[in-house]
């Protein structure tokens with residue numbers, strides 16, 4: 054069964070064809086980073102308009118590369134994300150499903166990210182803990198099996214990637230900030246400053262806005278501080294908090310593996326430290342699977358279709374969609 058996946062929740066316009074829920078036949082991603090870079094972040098109006106221009110060419114290319122003229126179903130992200138961007142993909146997916154007379158299925162973008170490791174690692178051991186860290190989300194999830202999740206914790210303010218982007222902008226390193234900080238931090242001394250690790254000892258939630266403020270205060274107090282040192286110390290604090298909580302979650306739920314996902318999972322320090330932080334295998338997706346793509350949406354859509362059946366064509370975009378908790382989970386100890 055070939056499923057066409059469509060993803061337009063933020064600033065990547067993506068289409069992909071996935072067979073049997075796991076085999077990526079094609080995956081096309083048109084990034085809009087260049088359009089947004091001069092504004093220092095994603096501009097929703099520009100994103101929506103760019104999706105309109107880029108989506109159908111991406112779909113045509115995904116279908117051509119997969120060598121098919123009609124998929125067996127169409128899956129699309131319907132939330133969370135920017136409403137104007139979601140609507141572009143959702144409307145196109147409904148229209149295509151109607152024209153082709155195939156089932157249509159809506160996918161939660163966060164569940165899409167949770168399917169990225171399923172595509173790349175066929176022999177995943179369950180249960181897993183997944184640390185999903187991007188510009189929009191910071192989630193710690195227990196996954197008992199595909200489709201069975203429990204949200205352990207999330208950020209109470211900025212997402213991890215957002216913290217990278219804001220600190221990079223403050224340090225004059227440009228957008229997107231994560232790769233820039235990652236790069237300059239290699240030249241810096243992470244022990245030059247000690248930034249706060251908020252909520253380190255308690256629970257599974259995260260807070261990064263105080264860390265950002267602390268960076269600003271430190272630079273104000275030490276105007277001649279070396280940017281690489283500040284970047285390295287900031288990165289160290291973020292990675293420390295992420296992995297301390299992920300490791301605690303792995304122990305508490307008795308997970309057999311730790312998966313990373315989202316754009317921040319590209320961070321070189323995080324990737325290097327993750328295997329040292331836990332004594333279970335770590336699964337670090339390829340870059341293309343960490344960041345937003347439509348293959349993960351097609352994979353999650355295949356699962357949802359088999360599990361719950363098609364979605365109604367009246368399905369609305371939901372900018373604030375949550376990840377559903379599954380029933381039958383016992384509380385892990387914090």
Ligand code: KG4
Pocket residue numbers: 063186187188189190213214215217218229230231232235315316317318319320321343344345
């Ligand atoms: O998953 P993603 O491509 O888009 C969404 O936010 O959904 O994630 C983008 C985020 C940005 O905040 C970017 O700064 C961050 O991922 N990022 C990184 C690195 N590469 C991308 N953060 C830290 N280190 C990196 N190497």
Ligand code: ZN
Pocket residue numbers: 162166187315344345
């Ligand atoms: Zn995402």
